[in-house]
Amino acid sequence: MAVFVLDKRHKPLMPCSEKRARILLERGRARVHRMVPFTIRLVDRLQKDSVLQDVRIGLDPGSKVTGIAVTRERDAVDQATGEVVKIRVVLMLLELQHRGSVIRDRLTSRRAFRRRRRNQLRYRPARFDNRTKPRDWLAPSLQHRVDTTMAWVSRLMRWLPITALSQELVKFDMQGMQNPEISGAEYQQGTLAGYEVREYLLEKWCRKCAYCDAENIPLEIDHIHPRSKGGSDRVSNLTLACHDCNQAKGNKPLEQFMVKQPDRVRKMLAQAKAPLRDAAAVNTIRWALFQRLKATGLDVETGTGGRTKWNRMRLSVPKAHCLDAACVGHVDTIKKWQQQPVLSIKATGRGSYQRTRLTKYGFPRGYFTRSKSVFGFQTGDMVRAMVTTGKKAGAYLGRVAIRASGSFNIQSANGLVQGIHRRFCTLVQRADGYGYSWDKIALQQGDAGMGRSSTAALSLPGMNAGVPRATG
Structure with a gap:
């Protein structure tokens, strides 16, 4: 794991290894600046006396989790072809967990309490409906995603000599690139026929069989209401099934196939009709985040979701938010990602202004300490x-x-x-408004995601050197 390094004037230097950081602390050449992520401050070095390399931050924005990858870039010549290839060496992997759903639920609850108090407990005259929202306004739950992502980009820029940024911005559209004038039925039946639908269904049904919840196996598209009995090909009539469940269901209606599980039937029908909120949230915030990244003054590289997936499959990198961030944009080789721990950052907030607990009617029920x-x-x-x-x-x-x-x-x-x-x-x-834990990429699960590990990585050099004074 990389340890962030600052000079004696708090300017960022190139990160070092844990062993190097431990030696610097033992010899008195460094002080602990921050515990998580672990950062040291040299007492005998200035930035102008150091050699800095190109460091890039990769971002994979998500509705619930945003993947962040810090990589060191360098160019090398391929001995076989003689071409220049771009190599990224992973320094740190982070996953930022947003709390947009918590903000949305709390605003909904507060709105309900206020409506009842104003309408039933005391008279409140009507107000003029002349309020307008500013341009590029986002709902608080969406603005939170942009703000927390930019907060960590700003932090990393204070701790690392960042020279460039990468963001996954738009979906992949090979047909539009090959033929900009393509439209109508020709577009729907071209190279991407079925691709968008499959990716949509994988996200909507959480990449598991809707009938038996099987994961990490090949999944097939199934019609909830069979086509032979009048079912359509609309997305609201499609689901994912493993091969065994798909064969067992055949052309039976859902209610007949799942006659012993009525609760699952109701859940499936409701999920089939519900929109994919996560995709809508990402589509809403991606351009706002892009404009904020451009305002940093650094070079911002944008990539597509298709390019990211192609890079990941070509380089045999497992599916994870942080590794997707490392694969954004133009990259030929990725190194040293296998054993990197993942710093999981959970947005917890800085407390609440609420001074009481409330009953279900919105009245005070006990008081918090002042x-x-x-x-x-x-x-x-x-x-x-x-x-x-x-x-x-x-x-x-x-x-x-x-x-x-x-x-x-x-x-x-x-x-x-x-x-x-x-x-x-x-x-x-x-x-600081965040909770921290260390995870480990579960290589044996492939695209299954992430596996938990112990927090032994928190026992870094300097943990026993007294209470650190975090000044950064």
């Missing part, structure tokens, strides 16, 4: 707890939830630990 800080800690801080006695003896590392009594809860990698006294807790890093 102070966000208790005994020098606040909810969201990363702490290390060394419990020496009692049933909960052991070492814990994670985010803390405070109580006025001084008995805290710690969300560690192994689960929630309750009732840890404050005297056992040591501050590691102040709350």
Whole structure:
């Protein structure tokens, strides 16, 4: 895993290895600047005295998770063909988990409470409907995705000598490239016939069989209402099935095939008619994010989803959000991605202005403490707890939830630990609105996704050197 390095004036240098960072800290040449992601600050080096290389940030925007890849770029000559090839060396992989759905649900709940209070509890005269939204306005749940992505791009630019950015922007359209005037039925029956539908169904049905929930196997397109009985080829009548379920269903209606599972039938019919919200969210925010990236002044490379998938399949890279980010744009070779840990970043927010809990009618039910800080800690801080006695003896590392009594809860990698006294807790890093954990790419699962790993990667050099003062 790469360790970020700053000079003594907080200017970014090229990252180093964990072993190199440990040696610099032991010799007194560096100080701990930040714990997660682990960053050190040299005390005897300036940026002008260092050699910097080209570092690129790749982005794969998503509705729930945005993949981020930090890569070092260099050009090399192919000995066989003599051509210049572009090589990307992966330095760090990150996955940013958005909380847009939480924001949407909370705004909906607040709107319902306010409507009831205004309409039923007291009279409120009608107001003029003359308010207008500014240009390029986005809903708060969508604006959050853009803001959090740009926040981490800005952070990485402070910690790394970033020279270029890459973003997956649009879908792949080979027919439009070959024949810009193609349209109508000719477009629908050309090279991409069925491609868009298959990709849409894979996203909509979560890449698993709708009948038995089988995953990581070849899936086939099935008609919910059979064509032989009047069913159409509309997307709302299509689903995914494994080969065995597809053969067993045959031309039976869904209700007859799943007669013993009426709940699954209702769920399938509702899911078939529901729109793909994630795709709509990504399509809405992609151009807003592109304009924000251009405003950074760096070179912004855009790629298509088809190009990303082609790069990933050609280079035998498994399916993951962060690895998709590394495959965006023009790339010939990707190195050192196999053993890279993935820093999973979960947007948690910085607390709430709400000072009470509410009943289902919107009335107060108990009050929160007026102070966000208790005994020098606040909810969201990363702490290390060394419990020496009692049933909960052991070492814990994670985010803390405070109580006025001084008995805290710690969300560690192994689960929630309750009732840890404050005297056992040591501050590691102040709350910054995000929760951190380390994952590992599950190579044995191919396109299955990600597998969990331990948080041993958090025990980096400097963890035992006292409480770091994060100034970046």
